[in-house]
Amino acid sequence: MKVALIQSSPKLNRSNLGDVLALVEANAHADVVIFPELALSGYLLQDKLYEDAWKIEELFPLAEASVTCDIAIGAALWDEGKVYNSALYFSQGKLHHIHHKNHLPTYGMFEEGRYFVAGESIESFATPYGNAIMVICEDLWRAETISAIAASDAEIVYVLSASPARGFEEDSLEIESQWDALLKATALLSHNYVVFVNRVGFEDGLGFWGGSRVITPMGNTEYLLGLFECEEKVCSLDGRLKKLGRYLVKQQ
Numbered sequence: 046m047k048v049a050l051i052q053s054s055p056k057l058n059r060s061n062l063g064d065v066l067a068l069v070e071a072n073a074h075a076d077v078v079i080f081p082e083l084a085l086s087g088y089l090l091q092d093k094l095y096e097d098a099w100k101i102e103e104l105f106p107l108a109e110a111s112v113t114c115d116i117a118i119g120a121a122l123w124d125e126g127k128v129y130n131s132a133l134y135f136s137q138g139k140l141h142h143i144h145h146k147n148h149l150p151t152y153g154m155f156e157e158g159r160y161f162v163a164g165e166s167i168e169s170f171a172t173p174y175g176n177a178i179m180v181i182c183e184d185l186w187r188a189e190t191i192s193a194i195a196a197s198d199a200e201i202v203y204v205l206s207a208s209p210a211r212g213f214e215e216d217s218l219e220i221e222s223q224w225d226a227l228l229k230a231t232a233l234l235s236h237n238y239v240v241f242v243n244r245v246g247f248e249d250g251l252g253f254w255g256g257s258r259v260i261t262p263m264g265n266t267e268y269l270l271g272l273f274e275c276e277e278k279v280c281s282l283d284g285r286l287k288k289l290g291r292y293l294v295k296q297q
Contacts, residue, residue, distance in 0.1 A: 046174045046284060049075035049114075050268070052257045052276045054246025057087030059097050062106065065118065068277065069110045075279045076174055077115040081244035081257075082146075082181050082207040083130065085120035089248045094121055094160045098128045101140060111135035115172060117179060119205045127162040132179040132205050134170070142170040146181040147190070154209060154251065157183075167193045175200035175284075182206040185227055195235040201282070202231060206243040210254035210273075218272070221256050225266070233264040238282050245273055262286050 049072035055061045062085060072078050082088075085104075090097055098121040107116055115136040122131040122143070129145040145164025149157035167190060169176045178199040184190050185204055194202055212219025224241070232239045238261060245255040252273070259268040259280050268280040 046077075046282045047075045047279050048240055048259070048282060049078040049277060049279045050240070050242050050257045050259070050270060051078060051080045051084075052242065052245055052255045052270050052274075052278075053080060053084055054244060054253075054275050055081075055084050055087050057089060057093075057248055059086075059099075061085050061087070062104075066106055066110055069107075069114065069116055072277060072279060073110075073113045075114055077117060077172075079203055079240060079242045080116075080118040080205070081242050082119040082132070082205040083121060084118050084205075084244065087248060088207045088244075088253075089251065090121060091156070091160060094128055097121065098123050104133070104135075104140070107133075107135050108139050111141075112138045115141075115174070117203050117205065119181065119207075121161075128160070129164060130157060130161045130181060131164075132181050132203070134172070134177070134179060134203075136172055141172070142168075142177075142179070144168070144179040144181065146184060148183040148187055150183045167197075169197040169199040177201045177203060179203045179205065182208060185231065191227075191231050191234055194231060194237070197235075199235070199237055202235065202237050202239045204228065204231075204239060204241040206241060207253055208243050210252045218254060218256075221254060221272075224256070225258075228258065228260045229264045229266075232260040232262055236262045238262055238286070240280075245275055
């Protein structure tokens with residue numbers, strides 16, 4: 046299985062769809078193309094949210110593009126009269142699954158709870174490449190999320206993120222170290238591949254650090270993208286590792 050990590054810098058408006066479609070086309074040799082949280086919208090929408098959020102029918106071009114490869118992408122989404130911070134999975138010409146972000150940070154630099162409605166569930170779903178789960182950024186900073194992933198029948202976890210840079214140290218970034226620990230713990234406890242795609246770029250002085258990566262079911266970093274720069278990388282996942290991790294659990 047090949048996954049394309051698209052570490053992009055979305056604009057803070059509705060012009061991102063064309064750029065996304067071009068990136069999908071350029072990486073269509075992958076099985077799944079993964080974009081960051083709110084890749085179709087930008088992060089700091091605030092009062093523009095209700096004007097710029099997408100309706101599902103407006104995203105038909107992504108459904109069309111998914112005939113060639115599956116697409117996982119983040120967007121501000123209208124759904125039954127409410128606006129959610131959502132992760133959408135397109136496959137085989139249709140919108141296949143939606144995850145609404147459960148945990149909306151509303152502290153410090155974050156104001157998501159003021160604008161979005163929170164989702165209420167985390168569910169696995171079938172894809173042509175095995176069962177998957179999608180979560181969005183702050184979702185993974187909750188023990189109950191990792192527990193739900195571990196209890197599910199998922200074989201791969203997609204983590205879509207818009208994590209701002211903070212905790213600058215002499216030769217490292219504290220937030221990157223914290224995320225790395227969370228991602229590895231999720232992989233080890235659920236025995237799944239974990240694919241983390243974080244955005245880059247700046248919005249009103251808020252900078253996003255990137256550092257997208259793939260963690261194996263054994264907790265090892267298999268692929269790692271750079272910091273602060275747009276980057277695309279196609280990564281090959283070894284299905285035998287998933288089977289080995291589950292086999293070892295059964296033997297305990």
